[in-house]
Amino acid sequence: MILHPSIMALFMSSFLICLLLMYSAYYGFVILRKWDIKSGSEQQLELERRTYLISTILTYVCGFQLISLFLYMFTADILHPLFAGAMCASGALSVNSYGYPTLLLKIFNFMAAGLWLVLNYTDNRAYDYPLIRTKYRALILLTPLIIVETYLQTKYFRGLKADIITSCCSTLFTSESSTIASDLASVPSVPGKIAFYAIMALTVLSGIYLYLKGKGGYIFSAFCGLTFIVSIISVISFFSLYYYELPSHHCPFDILHGEYHYIGYPLYLCLFGGTLAGMGTGVLMPFRKTASLMETIPAIQKRLVVFSLVCLLIFTVMVTYRMATTPFILEGY
């Protein structure tokens, strides 16, 4: 099973990412200790040149880290026919105790790597490396997280045994048990819908305010984070039901299947991408008064706001369109 092409791709990429991150983190550590922009010493000029290499490496590393979340979901999904009882990725992830922790850490690292890319992109727009220490401190924090993720992922894939009988999503995401997944599945639909559209409206309004006035970055960023959590809960608790047209099937993974036109991929891409871009505006807020970034950051934030709002609105339109056009009526069950 470990020789499955998707697993090998994830293995190799994760180990490469770890190696490149450790190399970069080492130089990040040296930069944090030795960096002195006022000095014209050979070491300082060498570090300045080295930081271009590190920055380029990390752009690709973090870029792949973003993609690897979706590859992991895809891999878990296509592996499910190999396990008795599994109907989709949720069953495959339950084969051993490392599947879901890896997924959760991958989601966290997706956001962390994406925010690092925002910092790095912004720093590279300036002439005097204003975020050099911030971004390398962040890198030193990010590196162990991705190493732990690789460890968990390795344990998960190495622990996949074909003779294991696992659970199907209908038993994991049911409102009749007492797990976190079932708590999410049992959120009532009407208050859930009100909460989803209310938080989405507040996010859009705060985004428009940030775009027009250049203020409220922290608020928009916080709303984006909240939108992400509420949207995931909404997908599990009621949006998924409209796709399956079943009142008791809450699986967030079945929508990745071809029979549902792979709708899960654009949905999650929009949700994750929109959230990441929105949270990126908040990450840049502390540096708005840095002299070399005073003009750059508002321009970057505007682009992030537009990207975030477009993604979140596409997500909202997709789920709303499904709710409006399906003959399935949820309320009453």
Place this chain on the structure above:
Amino acid sequence: MIELTDIKKVFNAGRPNEFTAVEEVSLSLDSGKVTVLKGPSGSGKTTLLGIIGCMARPTSGRIHLTGPLMQGMAFAPKGAPAEVTSLPERFLTEIRRRAFGFIFQQFNLIRGITVLENVMLPAYPMGDDFKSLRERATRILKDFNLSGKLSSRIEWLSGGEAQRVAISRALINDPAVIIADEPTAHLDTKLSAEFMDIVKRLKGEGKTVIIASHDPIVFDSPIIDRVVEMRDGRISGEHIRS
């Protein structure tokens, strides 16, 4: 003003063929003056010119630019000298395009395209209106008596004409500083004197000119303000004439 502080340039550092081309060079070059870097082959003149013109980075040391050559640069804090050796490549490109005009020893004109196209080429990335760019290039070429050669290919030009095209190309983005590396190396006495007349004219227009040369026609010329002598990568002497 261009201020160099303790510049050092080592090629192939850490390898058996390590070579130190420039060492312990500190220099202040005033705006609007003509400076000659004089010295024998291998003395580090060309390397130093490349570093001053932001075409190469030093191994250590800093370069600060200030005054008219930094006008319009997004990264130059108002009035303060801008340190250029630490700048990311994107900003160095902007400096090379706007602040410096280069005249190379071999002229480095592009064969197969016309004189006018050669002169316009360094201005293409600036995104200027094509018609006004063409007019500007035509005007510069006319100033150098090359009006009749606009459509000529580079390979059809004489040495003197090629030299004037190279100078025209260096001026297309109206740089504050002209850098010329051994500009008279392939010219006879008459053409070398003609070149010095052009340098005089550029000085009159307020341009800063830095020339690397070991040609007496250049460094003995009365229009030169300062001669910096180099040997073995270091400054070995200096003469200020005005």
